[in-house]
Amino acid sequence: MAKEKIRCSWCLKDDLYKAYHDEEWGTPLHDDDKLFELLCLEGAQAGLSWYTILNKRENYRKAFDGFDAKKMAKYGDKKIEALLQDAGIVRNRLKVNAFVQNAKTYLAIQKEFGSFDKYIWQFVGGKPIINKVKGMGDVPVKTEISDAMSKDLLKRGFKFVGSTICYAFMQASGMVNDHADDCWKKK
Template sequence: MENKAVSRCGWVNQDPLYIDYHDNEWGVPVYDDRLLFELINLEGAQAGLSWYTILKKRENYRKAFDHFNAEKIAAFDDYKIEALLHNDGIVRNRLKINAVVTNAKAFLKVVEEFGSFADYIWSFVGGKPIQNHFKDLSEVPATTEISDHLSKDLKKRGFKFVGSTICYAFMQAAGLVNDHIETCFCYQKSSKKTMS
């Protein structure tokens, strides 16, 4: 099949789900508030796990968390949280589940202050993606000064599961940085596409 002829980043496995995510989503600039909120929470859910594990559960997360509608999630009560703890389609970790609810409330405050979550998030990179030029996966950092700054600011605003490593993974996923390696066929196209 054509997959073998195409050069991709080395972290992608052979699952069509993962290939599709790499080829069509990862590193593509996201300006949609709902999708940004989804991504930052899914990156938090990944803590201690692999992104592949979370990606396979993504549709379950969308159903469980009302498609990441922050207004609805902010209103989740103890009964709803208990039900989520019995949902085997997601990572059943009380701290991580509670974090999504906490993050929804913090997210709504950010939207109120900045007009949109996208405006707030993109301000950390001056409104446009950082184009990195890595030739090998070993060159790609786990954190940067910007992810440190973003993490600190999100924590100050009440967000949970937003350490610098999680924030950098979020920045990569949401296209704030283009970390496709130069030999990857997505390297050039990531700077041209946007998701909304």
Template sequence: MTKVRCGWCVGDSLYESYHDNEWGVPLHDEQLLFEFLVLETFQAGLSWITILRKRENFRLAFDNFDYKIIAQYDEGKKEELLQNAGIIRNKLKVNAAITNAQNFIKIQEEFGSFDTYIWSFVNGIPIKNSWKHHKENPATTEISDKISKDLKKRGFKFVGSTVMYAFMQAIGMVNDHAVDCFRYNEV
């Protein structure tokens, strides 16, 4: 019997694997939260599949998304990243990754963890929507607006409401699997 999946991932094995194993699963690991934050900010204006196809290159280029190392990147490292054809070579986004790593650490210092901070926006409980089709998923919500505004106030870059809603979906703060998707009740 064929698994019913959300329509956005069907037909591409990388997309299907990401959908089946990661998307919408509640995530609380600091390193992975930062990884998704970086990937979502680089995705701004691009398709998610473009980012997924370059994910391993990003891992290598960005020291396995170790935010403590990234926060210390200097001009030489920035230039190295901008010459790396395996990632998205956007100067503003590279700078944002560094700035966001520094601010990620500040949030950890203030709240004990980034996990505590980000999940507080949903009181630690994932929002479970009931969409019949993936095209019903909103691009933004009041919560993503609130997160975006707060992160920007804290100095984060490329964290608009649309990016933050995609981040919420990726880390399982919101379950936007279609109701007939096999993952809907699993996450």
């Protein structure tokens, strides 16, 4: 009989969370478009649970043209109103408008730095920070680095990128490895 893998305690809720944990969370991500999608979705989570957003992720991808920033940056009032009628996403005007603004800012950052990856990973010196995590109480909700990232993103025009959102983004994108020390993914 195969022994069950030891995982971080937060992901044991169901198979969707386990798959997200095993295949994505904490794995260093360097694809600009996927980083942009993830940052948008982390912002959509504000005030909600990640589980809610993860359940709606495919709907978000469909509604926002696969997170194609060039298309999103051109969304006008008609498209925004249509998005606000889409029951498959969180229908919050501020968050929908933020996605459009964030697309414009993301494109400007790509132009300035050559890639969003180069820009965003500079906050951790280009390599993941590996934290000691015995239990969930060892995991911060924000750090000086997420504070700096948030401040810079906000200054550039991003919305819904507070320090806590930035730290969750850093964890999800593998910029920070906060897997529990006994989790199979820690290595």
